[in-house]
Amino acid sequence: MKKLAFIAFVVFLFFLFYSAYEMRDFGNPPSNVRETFPDAKYKVTMDDRIIGKYNTTTGEWEYGAVEETGANNVVTSVVFDYRGYDTLGEATVLFTAIAGIMLLFGREKK
Amino acid sequence: MKNEEMNEGKMTVIVQTIAALLFPLALIFSFYVIMHGHLTPGGGFQGGAIGASAVVLLIVAYGVKHVEEKMTEGGFSVFESLGGLIFVVVAIFGLFLATSFLANFLVNEPIFGKIPGWGQAPLNSGGILPILNIAVGMKVIGGLSAVVLILALISREGEEK
Numbered sequence: 001m002k003k004l005a006f007i008a009f010v011v012f013l014f015f016l017f018y019s020a021y022e023m024r025d026f027g028n029p030p031s032n033v034r035e036t037f038p039d040a041k042y043k044v045t046m047d048d049r050i051i052g053k054y055n056t057t058t059g060e061w062e063y064g065a066v067e068e069t070g071a072n073n074v075v076t077s078v079v080f081d082y083r084g085y086d087t088l089g090e091a092t093v094l095f096t097a098i099a100g101i102m103l104l105f106g107r108e109k110k
Numbered sequence: 111m112k113n114e115e116m117n118e119g120k121m122t123v124i125v126q127t128i129a130a131l132l133f134p135l136a137l138i139f140s141f142y143v144i145m146h147g148h149l150t151p152g153g154g155f156q157g158g159a160i161g162a163s164a165v166v167l168l169i170v171a172y173g174v175k176h177v178e179e180k181m182t183e184g185g186f187s188v189f190e191s192l193g194g195l196i197f198v199v200v201a202i203f204g205l206f207l208a209t210s211f212l213a214n215f216l217v218n219e220p221i222f223g224k225i226p227g228w229g230q231a232p233l234n235s236g237g238i239l240p241i242l243n244i245a246v247g248m249k250v251i252g253g254l255s256a257v258v259l260i261l262a263l264i265s266r267e268g269e270e271k
Contacts, residue, residue: 070217070225071148071236079153080242084212087242088197090155091249095194098253102187105264 119173119266129171136164140251147243148236154243158250165255174262183263186256193248200241214238 069077079087120126143150143157169177204213217223217237224235233240 067225068217069214069237069239070223071239072226072231073148073150073153075151076148076153076236076239076243080148080239081212081214081237084201084242087246088201088212091194091197091246094249094253095190098187098190098256101257101260102183105260106183107263 119175121171126171129167133164133168136167137161140164140247144243144247145233145240147247148239149231149233154246155250157243158247159254161247161251162254162258165251166258169258169262174259174266177259178263181255181259183256183260186252186259188252190249190252190256193245193250193252196245196248197242200238200245204238216241 065074065077065082066072069081071077071081140157140161143152143160144154147153147157165177165181201212204215205211207213208215214237218225219237222234222240223237224232226232226235
């Protein structure tokens with residue numbers, strides 16, 4: 001069992017370092033996607049589509065999500081704008097959990 | 111002396127003083143994380159968890175009986191429901207004023223909808239995102255605080271019996 005755990009650890013460590021090696025530089029705008037995929041106009045990863053937008057008329061990558069939602073933090077614009085339903089569902093889960101706990105353990109009003 | 115204090119669910123004076131010092135700082139940090147959710151890492155959930163941990167700090171240091179006199183779980187529950195109501199009402203406004211449910215109808219509008227340029231981080235940007243962040247922060251602060259308070263009260267009553 002310990003051997004198996006060690007082998008799994010090594011395999012995951014390899015994937016971790018490989019993905020860290022393949023990652024683009026921190027804070028780099030996604031305009032370098034054009035250099036990485038010179039002929040791929042639409043086949044880009046998801047965050048490239050959200051952060052950078054390919055303008056078909058000028059052929060340039062634009063600063064997409066910031067202009068669409070006006071938020072600097074693109075993660076927030078995904079969580080609250082592009083995937084707002086998901087956040088509403090999360091808030092509903094929280095509400096349901098609290099309603100259940102108040103129902104189970106709540107005391108009578110004095 | 112020490113046993114009596116432990117029986118009342120309190121901790122020592124040192125811990126109480128440090129908790130009283132840290133409580134406003136933790137609340138301020140929580141409000142900062144919520145208000146800057148659309149500019150810096152963080153947001154409603156994270157800031158709400160920080161604010162709830164401030165309440166947990168008070169409960170751990172001063173005991174449930176003392177905290178219960180100042181704030182009740184019913185008030186926290188009302189606060190949480192108010193946050194959920196704000197979220198849904200803002201989302202429905204998007205349905206009527208713009209295209210769809212949860213549409214960002216305030217972006218490009220005069221007050222909230224400023225679009226930041228390169229290197230800028232204005233607080234009044236993001237359209238409805240700051241409002242939704244505040245709503246979710248209210249939900250998480252109220253909800254987690256209510257849960258922790260009521261569970262601490264229940265376990266306290268179980269010890270006394």
